[in-house]
Amino acid sequence: MADQGSAAPGTAVEKREAPIPSAGTAVVRSDRVENPGFPPYRPRVSDLDPKKERQNERRVAWFFWASIIGTVFAITAYIAFPIVEGDMASVRLNNGLLGLGIALALLSIGLGAVHWSKALMDGHDLVEQRHPTRGSEETRARAAEIFTLGNKESGFTRRKLIRNSLIGALAVMPLPAIVIFRDLAPAADPNALLKHTMWEKGMRLTKDPNGVPIKASDVTLGSVFQVIPEGLYDTEHPLEEKAKAAVLLMRLKPEDLHVSPGRESWNYDGIVAYSKICTHVGCPVALYEQQTHHLLCPCHQSQFDITHEAEVIFGPAKRPLPQLPISVDAEGYLVAQSDFHEPVGPSFWERVHD
Amino acid sequence: MTDTMERPSTTGATQAQEGPGRGMRFTNWAANWVDERTSMSGLVKELGRKIFPDHWSFMLGEVALYSFIVILLSGTFLTFFFQASMAPVEYEGSYAPLKGLEMSSAMASTLDISFDIRGGLLMRQIHHWAALLFVASIGLHMLRIFFTGAFRKPRELNWVVGFVLFVLAMGEGFTGYSLPDDLLSGNGLRIIDGMIKGVPVVGTWISYLLFGGEFPGEAIVGRLYTLHILLLPALVVAAIGVHMVLLIVNKHTQFAGPGRTNDNVVGVPIMPVFAAKAGGFFFIIFGVIALVASTVTINPIWNYGPYDPSPISAGTQPDWYIGFADGALRLVPPGWEFQLGPYTVSMNILIPILVLVLFLLVVALYPFFEAWITGDKREHHIADRPRNAPMRTAIGAAGVTFYAALWAAASSDLIATHFRLAVEGVTHAIQALLIFGPIIAGVVTHRVCIALQKKDREIALHGYESGRIVRLPGGEYIEVHEPLSDFERWKLVSFEEYQPLMVRPDARGRITAGQRLRASISRFFFEDRISPVTQTELEAAHSDHH
Numbered sequence: 001m002a003d004q005g006s007a008a009p010g011t012a013v014e015k016r017e018a019p020i021p022s023a024g025t026a027v028v029r030s031d032r033v034e035n036p037g038f039p040p041y042r043p044r045v046s047d048l049d050p051k052k053e054r055q056n057e058r059r060v061a062w063f064f065w066a067s068i069i070g071t072v073f074a075i076t077a078y079i080a081f082p083i084v085e086g087d088m089a090s091v092r093l094n095n096g097l098l099g100l101g102i103a104l105a106l107l108s109i110g111l112g113a114v115h116w117s118k119a120l121m122d123g124h125d126l127v128e129q130r131h132p133t134r135g136s137e138e139t140r141a142r143a144a145e146i147f148t149l150g151n152k153e154s155g156f157t158r159r160k161l162i163r164n165s166l167i168g169a170l171a172v173m174p175l176p177a178i179v180i181f182r183d184l185a186p187a188a189d190p191n192a193l194l195k196h197t198m199w200e201k202g203m204r205l206t207k208d209p210n211g212v213p214i215k216a217s218d219v220t221l222g223s224v225f226q227v228i229p230e231g232l233y234d235t236e237h238p239l240e241e242k243a244k245a246a247v248l249l250m251r252l253k254p255e256d257l258h259v260s261p262g263r264e265s266w267n268y269d270g271i272v273a274y275s276k277i278c279t280h281v282g283c284p285v286a287l288y289e290q291q292t293h294h295l296l297c298p299c300h301q302s303q304f305d306i307t308h309e310a311e312v313i314f315g316p317a318k319r320p321l322p323q324l325p326i327s328v329d330a331e332g333y334l335v336a337q338s339d340f341h342e343p344v345g346p347s348f349w350e351r352v353h354d
Numbered sequence: 355m356t357d358t359m360e361r362p363s364t365t366g367a368t369q370a371q372e373g374p375g376r377g378m379r380f381t382n383w384a385a386n387w388v389d390e391r392t393s394m395s396g397l398v399k400e401l402g403r404k405i406f407p408d409h410w411s412f413m414l415g416e417v418a419l420y421s422f423i424v425i426l427l428s429g430t431f432l433t434f435f436f437q438a439s440m441a442p443v444e445y446e447g448s449y450a451p452l453k454g455l456e457m458s459s460a461m462a463s464t465l466d467i468s469f470d471i472r473g474g475l476l477m478r479q480i481h482h483w484a485a486l487l488f489v490a491s492i493g494l495h496m497l498r499i500f501f502t503g504a505f506r507k508p509r510e511l512n513w514v515v516g517f518v519l520f521v522l523a524m525g526e527g528f529t530g531y532s533l534p535d536d537l538l539s540g541n542g543l544r545i546i547d548g549m550i551k552g553v554p555v556v557g558t559w560i561s562y563l564l565f566g567g568e569f570p571g572e573a574i575v576g577r578l579y580t581l582h583i584l585l586l587p588a589l590v591v592a593a594i595g596v597h598m599v600l601l602i603v604n605k606h607t608q609f610a611g612p613g614r615t616n617d618n619v620v621g622v623p624i625m626p627v628f629a630a631k632a633g634g635f636f637f638i639i640f641g642v643i644a645l646v647a648s649t650v651t652i653n654p655i656w657n658y659g660p661y662d663p664s665p666i667s668a669g670t671q672p673d674w675y676i677g678f679a680d681g682a683l684r685l686v687p688p689g690w691e692f693q694l695g696p697y698t699v700s701m702n703i704l705i706p707i708l709v710l711v712l713f714l715l716v717v718a719l720y721p722f723f724e725a726w727i728t729g730d731k732r733e734h735h736i737a738d739r740p741r742n743a744p745m746r747t748a749i750g751a752a753g754v755t756f757y758a759a760l761w762a763a764a765s766s767d768l769i770a771t772h773f774r775l776a777v778e779g780v781t782h783a784i785q786a787l788l789i790f791g792p793i794i795a796g797v798v799t800h801r802v803c804i805a806l807q808k809k810d811r812e813i814a815l816h817g818y819e820s821g822r823i824v825r826l827p828g829g830e831y832i833e834v835h836e837p838l839s840d841f842e843r844w845k846l847v848s849f850e851e852y853q854p855l856m857v858r859p860d861a862r863g864r865i866t867a868g869q870r871l872r873a874s875i876s877r878f879f880f881e882d883r884i885s886p887v888t889q890t891e892l893e894a895a896h897s898d899h900h
Contacts, residue, residue, distance in 0.1 A: 024729030025876060027851045031889040035848070036840035038613030038620075078472055085448035091468070095475045099648020102476075107641030113634025121627045128405040128619045130605055130735060133508040181563065184573075190562035208664055226664060240568040243544075243663035276664060280702065281548025281683065282569075283541060284666045298668045299545060300684045301767060301777050314778055316683060316702045318691035346548035347703075348558045353696040 018137055038125070046119050056119040063112025067105045074101025191350050195343045197229075197244040199324060204230040205249060205273065205334040213333045214249065219271050224288045225249040227273065229336070244344055246276040246284065247324055249334070250306060252293055258308050266325035268334065273324040274310045277345040278302060280317035295321070319347065406628045407608035407621035411498045416632060417491035418519075419594065420639040421484045425526075428481040429583065435471055437463040438579035440535060440572040449656050457535070457660035460575045464534040464655060479647035485530060486652075487643060489523045489675040496520060500720070500750050502737035504607045507730070510721040512600040517718045519593045522586055524675050529582040531673055534653075535575050538670060540661025543574060545680070552703030570661065607737040610848045612841040616735050669768050674761075681763030682706035685785050713756065720749075727876050728852050741810070742849040744803035745879040751799035752792035759788040800882070807884035813838065814846040814887045815895040847887045854880045 046053040077097035084090040135143070151157055204213045208226040211233065219225065227247040235241050254270040266272070274295070278285045283299035288306075294313070295304040302315030310321035322344050325337035343351050389395045406412075439459040445452050447462065449469045467474035496516060499505050505513040528546075532539045547569045550561040566573030605619050614620045622628050658667070672680050683706050690702040724746065725731075740747040762769070763784045770777040817835035825831050838846075855876035857865050 021731035021733075022729060023732055025852045025855050025880070026728065026730050026732075027853050027885070029888055033844065033847045033887060033889050033892060035615060036612045036844050039841045083448070083470065083472055086450050091475060094472055095479075096648050098473050099476045099480075099644055103641050103644035103648060105641075106637045106644055110634045110637030110639075110641055113630045113637065117627050117630035117634065121630060125620050126403070126405050126623055127613075128403075128605070130617050130619060130733075133604060133733060184563040185565070185567050190558050190568070193568050194558070209662075228664070237568070239570055239661075239663060243569055246664040278548075281545045281552070283544060283548075284664050286664075286666045287668060296777075298666055298670055298767065299541065300680075301781060302688075312688050314781075315688060316686035316690070318689055318700075318702060346551050347691055347698045347700045348551040348561075349554050349556075349697050349699075350558060351698040352693065 018132065018134065041124055044119065044123055047123065053120065056115070060112050060116045060120070063108045063115065067108035067112070070101050070104030070106075070108060072101075074098050074105060077101050191353075194244075194345075194348060194351075197339055197344060198232070198235065198241045199229055199245055199336045199339045201336065201338050202329065203336045204329070205247065205326065205336065206230045206232075208246065215332050216268055216271060216328045216334050217332060219249060219251045219334070221251050221253065221270070222290050223251055224290070226276070243282075244277065247273045248276045248285070248288065248295065249273050250288065250293070252306065256293065256307050260309060263309070263323065263325075265327070266323055266337070268326055268328055271326065271334065272306065273326050273334075273336075274304075274306065274321040275324065275340060275344040276321075278317060279312075279319040279321060279344075280315070280346060282346040285321065401602070402625045403623040404602070405605075405619045405621045405623055407606050407614075407619060409609055411502075412606065413635065414491055414495035414498050416635055417639055418488060418495055420636040421488040421491060421643065422590065422594070423636065424484040424640050424643055425481060425488060426587070428477045428484060431477045432467065432474075432481060433583060435463060435467045435474065436460070436533070436579075438533065438576045440570075440575050452656060452659065455660065458572075458575065460533060460535040461655070461660045464536070468656065476644075476647055479650075479652050480643055481530075482652045483647050483650075484643050485527055486674060487639075489520075489527055492516070492520050492523055493675075496717075497750070497754070501740040501747060502607070502609075503734065503743055503746065504737050505721040506734040507725060508604050508733050509600070509607075510725070512597060512604065513721050514718055515593055515597045515600065517714075519590065519597065521714070522590050522593065526582060526586045526590065527673055527675055529578040529586065531653075531676075532578050533575060533582060534655050535661050536655035537658035537661055537665065537667070538653075538655075540570060540663070541666055541670060542672060542676075543570065544663070545683070549683075549703050549707065552700035553707075554697070554699060554704070570663070605735070607735050609737050609739070610845055612844045614736070616733070619735075669771070671765065671768070677764035678757055678760040679706070679710055681760040681766075681784075682710055684763045684766055684781065685760070685788060687785070713753075717753070727855075727872065727879055729855070730852075734850075736848075738849065741803040741806040744800050744807070744882070747803050748796040748800035752796035755791040755795040756788065759784055759791050762787070804882060804884055810846045811884060811887055814843050815891060843887075847892075849886050851883060851885050852876075852880045853883070 046056050074097075077094070077100075081090065081093045081097055083094050134140070156163055205225075205227045206213050206229070208228045211228070211230065213230060214225060214227070225248070227249045228242060229245050232238055232241055232245065249271065251269075251271045254267075257267060257270065257272065259267070276284050276286070278297045278299065280297065280300055280302050283297050285295045285297045285302070285304065287296040287298055288294075289296065293306040295306060295310065297303075297315065297317070300316050302317035303313050304310040304317075304321050305313045309323060312318060312320060322340040322342050324340055326334055327337055329335045385395075437459040441459050442456050443459050443462050445455050445457055445462050445465060447453075447466050447470050449465055452465065464478070467478055469475070499513065499516070528542070532543050547561050547565065550564065551557045553560065561569065564574065564577070565571040566577070606621075608614050608620060611620070622631070659665075671677070683703070686702045686706060690705065691698065691700050693699070738746075740750075763781070766780045766784060767777055769775065770780045817837040820834045820836045822834045823831055824834055855873045857869050857873040859865050860869070
């Protein structure tokens with residue numbers, strides 16, 4: 001179909017001037033200091049002295065030759081200083097010499113090119129005029145005309161039924177692209193998973209990472225153990241289990257512990273076990289201050305007081321670290337009485353919701 | 355569009371016409387061959403002599419661009435060897451202390467790159483240093499744009515594009531940091547997981563979907579890898595393309611100087627001077643990164659070991675550009691979490707996220723805010739000296755202080771151990787700094803700017819102090835002031851001045867709340883102001899002296 005507008009471009013449009021944009025609250029003065037115009041050109045030594053010019057020319061060439069030397073050096077270093085297995089010094093040497101060669105090759109090209117441009121290329125400033133960013137009035141009028149024609153010829157705004165159903169179709173069309181991401185994760189509800197760890201009644205507390213069971217008699221006063229459940233590394237997903245089940249074991253004097261009702265039997269003779277996963281955003285709470293019995297999270301400095309059931313005494317965390325109820329089995333090894341009584345780790349929306 | 359004008363005084367007789375040599379004949383043939391198939395001559399005509407103004411601060415954006423190219427080159431090398439998989443393997447490489455340890459393929463292949471592939475460690479370190487430089491130079495570039503007002507019309511959109519690049523760069527940084535699956539990167543992901551879980555209603559599910567099950571799972575490294583080497587780089591390249599096209603359309607800003615006006619661009623042409631300078635500068639940036647990478651270790655993952663949810667070392671730090679986010683988490687006072695019926699609301703996570711988002715939003719939208727206050731619809735191509743826009747500079751200083759406080763908080767534990775202070779004391783001090791620091795910095799900066807403007811006025815009117823003391827016949831001592839040349843003075847007197855907005859009733863005789871708000875902010879901005887020296891004042895000052 002013939003473009004009606006193109007037969008006589010801009011005929012329907014009067015020649016218009018662009019409006020002068022508002023200066024807002026800017027102060028416009030009549031007696032501004034006048035722009036003095038360009039200062040005279042200050043010649044460089046290489047403009048005036050042909051000797052200096054040749055000197056600079058040689059200097060630039062030297063830079064480029066130095067670059068070639070750097071490249072050769074880098075390749076030589078790559079071959080001449082191989083990595084010897086188990087020898088850290090050889091790695092360092094290979095890395096350092098290869099890198100220095102490459103650095104020399106690159107820097108020399110760069111410095112040579114910049115020196116060339118500054119010392120030898122024409123040093124005069126040039127001037128270019130700016131134009132308003134907005135299109136000329138003719139261009140804008142033609143653009144508006146094209147849109148009008150497009151609308152008229154397609155009937156986009158006139159045929160509301162078509163337009164609205166198209167908008168509707170386009171709006172819902174991306175939904176499958178969202179839905180198909182459901183299987184990024186398995187079908188199971190994460191809530192159930194987050195609320196349980198692998199700890200269960202009678203499961204032994206073992207040392208992290210060797211899995212050796214811990215006897216209550218081994219836990220001396222003031223000592224601290226990094227603990228994992230027995231058989232952790234035989235599970236299907238040991239890291240996921242460990243991210244929930246990691247525990248810190250400490251022995252305090254029983255009289256230092258302030259035990260709340262219902263938890264009297266959760267410690268064994270001053271030995272207490274707390275989740276190692278911070279209740280803030282889940283870092284391992286790894287730093288134990290033996291003198292004060294405080295646990296410190298190295299990520300965001302939340303502090304937990306073990307004498308008061310790991311309540312928060314400083315930092316962004318809100319909840320105390322969950323306590324793992326423990327006792328000893330017939331052979332004197334420390335065992336869990338049950339799983340934690342609340343979800344471990346960072347808070348989440350459905351944490352206390354069933 | 356770009357009709358380059360050579361000033362008459364500059365066109366010397368230096369370009370001697372030579373007869374075509376053999377090399378020239380080939381060049382001519384090749385240029386003709388290309389042009390007859392592509393119309394390339396049009397592009398060369400448009401852009402070849404485009405003028406770029408010169409100032410050291412204009413290089414910051416170039417640093418960002420060139421370090422991104424270095425990132426692309428070194429990153430491509432790394433992809434040839436890196437295995438983006440969390441499948442457990444036994445490490446059998448040549449780094450003895452970790453031999454026989456079970457770890458993910460990602461970690462093992464990163465160790466192989468470091469210890470078994472010649473130049474691999476160098477490429478890793480070039481990639482990491484270049485990434486740190488990339489984000490840093492974007493940040494400095496943004497500060498330059500902000501403090502010189504180069505975001506004003508017609509460049510507001512390009513500011514937003516640049517802002518998007520800044521956010522993308524941080525995303526690239528974080529996804530890359532997480533790929534080796536070492537202890538530090540795993541803990542970084544653990545923090546992200548904790549933050550996502552703190553989001554109401556959807557947090558638990560988003561974390562679950564992102565990690566492909568429970569944390570850490572075996573999916574996240576592969577997924578971040580796709581983001582890191584495909585999606586995010588594509589977006590970065592696209593945004594850089596838009597950024598450059600708008601740069602060409604808008605042309606570069608320039609600082610005020612004799613002969614420079616709002617309607618011209620004064621500087622060097624792309625061909626040959628700018629091309630040589632900028633091309634050379636690329637090699638210098640690449641060279642400096644290579645120099646640093648060959649001499650300074652970065653991210654020694656072999657010291658951290660593979661990720662394990664239980665161990666962690668004290669004094670862990672994120673890469674510098676994530677510091678402000680980590681710091682925001684650290685500054686939350688205890689107890690900001692509550693129950694809403696059966697649901698848990700983690701304000702200790704939500705507030706920092708909200709603060710960060712708001713801060714970034716303010717940065718992104720500032721150009722539109724300032725345009726609304728001044729009501730100035732003209733194009734601005736002369737970059738302001740920061741002192742000549744005192745309130746903008748004060749706001750910038752306040753923002754920098756706010757960011758710096760968050761950033762410092764990410765190292766609160768290191769500050770405490772290094773200076774033998776209590777970590778609680780350091781945290782409380784930074785909390786105070788976060789709230790009062792920006793106010794103090796803003797007020798001080800505002801006063802300093804106005805003082806500098808007064809000083810400029812003084813110098814423009816009466817010349818600069820020569821240090822020469824003269825005793826007059828009457829016994830009076832004076833210091834001789836040397837007058838400025840017109841060229842020097844122009845830099846001190848050519849700036850825009852705004853006055854506070856007066857509220858006036860609109861056509862219907864009403865004063866809207868929006869107008870009132872705008873007027874009061876405008877008053878806050880421009881109440882204290884120093885006017886540029888006028889010609890009248892200049893003449894009066896001169897007749898005083900002589």
